Amino acid sequence: MFNKVLIANRGEIAVRIIRACRELGMLTVAVYSEADRQALHVRLADEAYYLGPAPSRESYLRADKIIAIAEKSEAKAIHPGYGFLAERADFAQACLDAGLAFIGPKPSCIAAMGDKAVARATVAASGVPVVPGTEGEGSLSNEELLALAPKIGFPLLIKATAGGGGKGMREVEEIGEMPGLLQAARREAEASFGDGNVYLEQLIEGARHIEMQILADSHGNVIHLGERECSLQRRHQKLLEESPSPFVGDDEEFRQRMGAVAVRAAQAVDYVNAGTIEFLVDKDKNFYFLEMNTRLQVEHPVTEIVTGLDIVKEQIRIARGRHMRHTQEDIHLSGWAIECRINAEDPYNHFLPSTGRISHMILPTGPGVRLDTGVYAGFEISPYYDSLIAKLIVSGETRGEAILRMRRALEEYKIIGVRTNIPFHQRIMDSHRYMGGQYDTRFVEERFSMEAAEEGKEDLSEIAAILATLVAHQQTQRAAHIIQRGERDTSNWKWVGRWERMHR
Amino acid sequence: MKYVTTIAEREFVIEILDDHHVALNGVVYVVDFESVSERTVYSLLVNNQSFEGSVYPSDEGWQVLLHGSQYVLQVEDEREKRLRASMGGELPENIDFHLRAPMPGLVVAIPISEGQAVQKGDVLIILESMKMQNELKSPRPGRISRVRVKPGDSVEHKETLLSVV
Numbered sequence: 001m002f003n004k005v006l007i008a009n010r011g012e013i014a015v016r017i018i019r020a021c022r023e024l025g026m027l028t029v030a031v032y033s034e035a036d037r038q039a040l041h042v043r044l045a046d047e048a049y050y051l052g053p054a055p056s057r058e059s060y061l062r063a064d065k066i067i068a069i070a071e072k073s074e075a076k077a078i079h080p081g082y083g084f085l086a087e088r089a090d091f092a093q094a095c096l097d098a099g100l101a102f103i104g105p106k107p108s109c110i111a112a113m114g115d116k117a118v119a120r121a122t123v124a125a126s127g128v129p130v131v132p133g134t135e136g137e138g139s140l141s142n143e144e145l146l147a148l149a150p151k152i153g154f155p156l157l158i159k160a161t162a163g164g165g166g167k168g169m170r171e172v173e174e175i176g177e178m179p180g181l182l183q184a185a186r187r188e189a190e191a192s193f194g195d196g197n198v199y200l201e202q203l204i205e206g207a208r209h210i211e212m213q214i215l216a217d218s219h220g221n222v223i224h225l226g227e228r229e230c231s232l233q234r235r236h237q238k239l240l241e242e243s244p245s246p247f248v249g250d251d252e253e254f255r256q257r258m259g260a261v262a263v264r265a266a267q268a269v270d271y272v273n274a275g276t277i278e279f280l281v282d283k284d285k286n287f288y289f290l291e292m293n294t295r296l297q298v299e300h301p302v303t304e305i306v307t308g309l310d311i312v313k314e315q316i317r318i319a320r321g322r323h324m325r326h327t328q329e330d331i332h333l334s335g336w337a338i339e340c341r342i343n344a345e346d347p348y349n350h351f352l353p354s355t356g357r358i359s360h361m362i363l364p365t366g367p368g369v370r371l372d373t374g375v376y377a378g379f380e381i382s383p384y385y386d387s388l389i390a391k392l393i394v395s396g397e398t399r400g401e402a403i404l405r406m407r408r409a410l411e412e413y414k415i416i417g418v419r420t421n422i423p424f425h426q427r428i429m430d431s432h433r434y435m436g437g438q439y440d441t442r443f444v445e446e447r448f449s450m451e452a453a454e455e456g457k458e459d460l461s462e463i464a465a466i467l468a469t470l471v472a473h474q475q476t477q478r479a480a481h482i483i484q485r486g487e488r489d490t491s492n493w494k495w496v497g498r499w500e501r502m503h504r
Numbered sequence: 505m506k507y508v509t510t511i512a513e514r515e516f517v518i519e520i521l522d523d524h525h526v527a528l529n530g531v532v533y534v535v536d537f538e539s540v541s542e543r544t545v546y547s548l549l550v551n552n553q554s555f556e557g558s559v560y561p562s563d564e565g566w567q568v569l570l571h572g573s574q575y576v577l578q579v580e581d582e583r584e585k586r587l588r589a590s591m592g593g594e595l596p597e598n599i600d601f602h603l604r605a606p607m608p609g610l611v612v613a614i615p616i617s618e619g620q621a622v623q624k625g626d627v628l629i630i631l632e633s634m635k636m637q638n639e640l641k642s643p644r645p646g647r648i649s650r651v652r653v654k655p656g657d658s659v660e661h662k663e664t665l666l667s668v669v
Contacts, residue, residue, distance in 0.1 A: 187612075187613070188637060191612065191632070191637070192635075344634070348567075348574050349606065350638075352606045352607060352638060353607050353633045353634040353636065353638075354607065355607055355608060355633075355634075355661070359544075360544075360545070383607060383608045383609055383633045383634055384634075385634065385635070386634050386635045386636075387634040387636070410572070411571065411572070414545055414558075416544045416545060416558070422572075423569060423572050423573070423574060426571070426572025426573075427572060427573075429572075430572065450574070458571070460555070460570045460571060460573065460575070461511050461514060461516075461575060462516065462528060463548070463550060463555050463557075463570060464511065464557070464568040464570050464575035464577060465509040465511060465516040465518060465528070465575075465577060466518065466526060466528060466533070466535065466548065466550060467537075467546060467548050467555070467557050467559060467568055467570070468509060468559060468566040468568050468575075468577040468579050469507045469509050469518045469520070469526070469579050470520070470526070470535070470537045470546075470548070471546065471559045471566065472507070472566065472579040473505060473507070473520050474537075476581075
């Protein structure tokens, strides 16, 4: 049984895990790269160890160093967070070999679900529906894929076998553009995962992306914690999640049916700890297994809010070999939760990442607001890691209340020094389609624009004009002030006095 | 002091009368204007109505973020406006375009080569930053000239990568 945990991650998720450990009375060990010496997770942890230079392959991906630090610091468990080493079966195995508890699933589960082709074949064998594609065919050459493509039908998706987070993924409208897109997908997959293998999958149009959170203990109990709606994406990157899903809504029978399938998928690989089954859902409520994420998800807080569970604490309990505290009958979704991912990206400039020092920050607070973040005023956003800087989560009795609360919180949140996608989220919260729950995975790309005026939205052009003019005027006045050297704001005698004192 | 402020073709004549009064197209407003953090966020009271906005200078003019909307404005005093009118408007279309890195990152690929003709929207460089591959595209048709980087290079923010002439 462990009571000291090493967190093999950085940013908001490292902070989230440290908080859970604290509440359980456990000691925490942080690791950091050269770029992260001043990061919040280092400041909050009980101990912190230097890993290596800023690029992740020399720091947060150095499994050997991390295990050595665990041994040195006598942390008996490692929490991998998400990303980095979280879904690397070899790392999980190396932890076990070193006598450390890995707070996550068994290496065999990570391996089975990590290879998307194997995952699809495994769950399909246990009767879980999958999207038609080239799963279970192993790695295929470009020629073989081009030959198989017409059988699946267009449009289709090229996906990286080792993929995740939309990397190495391309949409194909027709066969002519496929060779070029195959090459692009392989290049990106090779760069991101060191594995250029890809497979094909039918593209379900108008699809929603809905996922089920599951928890499984080492005593054979598996439960689901309801769904999360993750359809709001841009280039296959999730931007906003909510629970429950407005598409599932009051249809408890549908929820339980999807939940039961998720539980079956987890049981198919003898799963232990927290995991997520992602489904594509078409407009007729048919759902297909997409993939399983064998780790804590970025968007876990929305489930925590509507179920009242602390998923990270449950993970630690499960890793300590305890029984889960809840059975399926205990789990009820109550109220509504929405999460906006606040990224250092400029929504007015093609969502290009923005780096720099956060000079000022005003945080949203007040009723029903939760902020998970790893940054603070004075912190430097570096180009080495992903652009997520905070997750703003709100709760409400109803979806309507949650939306209004999110609007209020976004307006309060001020981050100065880097550009963020807060204006994007504000636009979404004002969008009639979002309010009506009428959106699918293509909404942001096809029916959303930062420029187009939203109907009924107040026009503040006059106020903007006054504000810009006052700022410009002030700047001109200041510049003029510097040039007029003779005119000091105080008497020349006082200036001489101060000058002399300074040079004493 | 009188200014002409333009937002997307709409012109406002704004006269700053004193520290607390401005006239917008002839209508006088009582204003109170304070910088609340390092000159980027401003609190503005207009006839006691409270607004908070961020104001950034940019190449296209002033960018104002107000209640989740962005406004891009040109602020000119009367002298500047006359000067511009006498210059006869826009800059020539066929001026060289220098592609600058919009952020620090790593050059992943350069799908074009020196001297090649490109169309508007063609990908010039793939730049990786924050684990995302970003395609930098040509804003207009032209010919590639002076490619200053190669795949594998790390580039700084605003570094010139290549030119389209």
